[in-house]
Amino acid sequence: MQHLFPNQVNSNSLPLAYFTLDRNGVILFVNDNWCSATEYVPEDVEGVYFGDLLPDNQKNIFPKTFREFRSKLKTDFRTYKIRKKSGEYAEFILYARAETESGGFLKAHFIMLDHGSLKTTERELTRSKYMYKLLADNIKEVVCVYNITQGSHLYVSPSVTALRGFTVDEAMSQTLYDTLTTESRPVFEKAVDEAETEFLRKPDQDSPFFLEVKQICKDGTEINVEIQARFQLAANGDLEMICVSRKLSSSKLEDTIRLMREKEVERIGELTGDMFCLSDNAGRLIKSNKRLETTLDYKFVELSSNSLATIIHPDDKLMFKTVIENTTDDFVDEIDCRVKHKGGEYRLINWKITRFDAEKIYLCARDITPPKSVANKAIFRQVLASKNRPLIQINEKRVTKPESMAAEIAEGRSYMTAVADFSSSLIRNIKLLEKKDIENQLKIIYKVARTASVQSEDFAFINKYAAGEYVPVPLLLSLEEEGRNSLEDLAGMYEQSELKISLKSQGGLIKIYADPTAARALLRSMISYMIRQSDGRGEILIRAFREDNAALFIITNKELKSPSDKNSIINIQRCEVVASSMGGSITSDSNPTTGTTIKIKLPAVV
Structure with missing residues (x-):
């Protein structure tokens, strides 16, 4: 503004209302047109704080806006209501520019326009x-x-x-x-x-x-x-x-939980390396991550206007549509079907599908296409063919080095995981055909395979932990909940008609602060050790309770008078190392009166 109003120009000759403020917002000068618009004379306002001419709500805002204007030293314009001498307020648009000296703010020049005249x-x-x-x-x-x-x-x-x-x-x-x-x-x-x-x-x-x-x-x-x-x-x-x-x-809490769940799953979708999308009940995309577009080469708009079923292989389309129509929010359905790439070839895609709400479905997909295109059944044949070694027998006596055993355990774990995953997939598809007898047999296969896989993982983890190759991340855990989950994981080790296992606890009051993976591996290892010693028969009682500042997990078989010398893949000494690192201990005792007892003692959270 200093360029528009050099010193030699008489400001009173301007056909506009004009005034200046110092750095504190005090009026330095007003010209005749400003006085005509506001009914003041210069002596009334020069030396007066400009904010005093504004209504209270704008007076509170003016110091901040003027301070920002001084710091930015840029042209600004705002609308203010200015109190005339008669007491009434009139609206004006103010255009401002800062005058500087040595790079710092000196004063502000304002042109004022009557807002009412701007038709x-x-x-x-x-x-x-x-x-x-x-x-x-x-x-x-x-x-x-x-x-x-x-x-x-x-x-x-x-x-x-x-x-x-x-x-x-x-x-x-x-x-x-x-x-x-x-x-x-x-x-x-x-x-x-x-x-x-x-x-x-x-x-x-x-x-x-x-x-x-x-x-x-x-x-x-x-x-x-x-x-x-x-x-x-x-x-x-x-x-x-x-x-x-x-x-x-619904209540605000329910709405909040639903939104949190949706945002959480969407965030996971952005972080995962898999294809992830949200569709309506017809299979039309509502949202998806970039992985879906890059894998199949379709644009989002191409898949949002048509059902995903349109790019499914004709032989797999009925299976895909049936799962989409019948999926529920309490189960994750998993199927493999062929999907047409935009280039024309088919890709074998593993889908995991579950319902979000009555109108939307979540789908997570992974490209599992082998080097040569094969049908679904051939995939599992390849998996089985590649696993040409027999499973490790838990009670098999064999002389082997720990490193060799760890490698074979890993091999067995991979194999059993494949069996469990395949059984789970078959169970879901058999349900659609209502073949109850086949479904029950598959459930047994799944339970046994899953338990074997879990035990193999525990063996590998205990060895890794005892060797100092694992960094624990402690969390607050419920000892009862960890115990019940461990029993569920080991359900494939015994027949419930021959071996009865019961868990008694003080409820969720027993808390421990421990690494979840280490705690579960420790509990499962000791429970499975007792099951093996019991030959899968009799009755095992598990008690979880708190004694002073300790959380106790006691496994007892009264009929087992003395443990056998059976060889086991479970290394008690290494389990003791894990318990010791968690601030606890493992002890065992056997006598003809009370039977055999294994006591796991861990620090309890007060």
């Missing part, structure tokens, strides 16, 4: 309000514009009748506080006060806030309503609040 702007504003009203009148949610300064509604959308039973005129005559129940009013007031303070501190930022309240309907009933609101400054300087309300069909 074009007024017409555009009117049109914007009309378009906003047209939109608000035709949406399901209730939209209202509430003048906080005046305490009255400026606008209420017609959907208020469907929500609360009031007509628009009846709702307009109420204040926002009139619509709330007694217990919701303090909640609403607190939220509005905090949001208003934040808005006045940062008026240039759009910061909506949310809250749940109870509103009163015309018939006297109460409904849970979620309100999304944001503040704005009206042209006349009044503070206004725009609110969008919707009725909650």
Whole structure:
């Protein structure tokens, strides 16, 4: 502005209202046109703080905006209401530019335009309000514009009748506080006060806030309503609040949990290396990660307009559609089917499918195409053919080095995992055919294979932990819950008709602070050791309780008078090393009276 108003130009000769402020916001100079617009004379205002001419709501904002203007040293424009000498307020648009000296702020130059004279702007504003009203009148949610300064509604959308039973005129005559129940009013007031303070501190930022309240309907009933609101400054300087309300069909907690779950799964989808997507019930994509596009070479828009079934191989399409239509939220369905790549060839894709809610389905997919395209059955034949060594027999006596045993355990674990996964996949597909006898046999195969796989993993982990090759990450755990999970993992070791195992506990009160993997491997190893010693017969009692500052997990077989010298893959000494590193111990005792007892002692969390 200093370039527009050099010293030799008489500011009073300008056809515009003009004034200057010092760095503190104090008026230094006003020209004649400024005086004509405000009815003041120079002596009335020169030396007066400019904020004193503004209404209270703008007076609170002015120091911050002026401070930012001084720091940025850039052109700025804002609308202010300025109090004339007569006491009435008039709207003006102020265009400002900073004058600098030696790189620092010296003073501010302002050109002031009468807002009322800008008819074009007024017409555009009117049109914007009309378009906003047209939109608000035709949406399901209730939209209202509430003048906080005046305490009255400026606008209420017609959907208020469907929500609360009031007509628009009846709702307009109420204040926002009139619509709330007694217990919701303090909640609403607190939220509005905090949001208003934040808005006045940062008026240039759009910061909506949310809250749940109870509103009163015309018939006297109460409904849970979620309100999304944001503040704005009206042209006349009044503070206004725009609110969008919707009725909650469920509690806020349920809504929050659902949203958290959706966001969590979507975040996992972005982190996973697999293809991940959300579809509707017809299989049309709603969301997907980039891995899906890069693997199949389709764009999202191509898969969002048609069902995924359109790119499934004709022979696999019925299976895919059947699973999509019947999947539930309490089970993850898994199938393998061929999917057509955009280039024309088919890729074998492993799908894991589960329901998110009544309208949406989550799908996670992995490309398992072998080097040469083969049918589904051939895949498992390849897996079996590659595993040409027999499984390790738990009770088989053999002389072998620990390194060799670890390698064979890993081999067996890989094999048994493949068997368990394949059995699980067959169980899901057999269910569709309602073959109960086959399903029960497959469940037995799955249970045995899963237990063998878990035991192999425990063996490898205990050796790795005892060798110092694992860094534990302790978490707060329930000893009872870990015990029950361990029993479930070992269900394939024994027939329940021949061996009875019971767990008694003080409930979830027994807490330990330990690495989850180490704790579970330790419990499973000791339970499986007792099962082997019992030859899968008799009765085993497990007790979990707290004694002083210790959590005790005691495994007892009263009929086992003395353990045999059977060879076992479980190394008790290495298990003791793991327990010791967790601040605990493992002891065992056998006598003809009480039988055999294994005691795992770990520090309890107070």
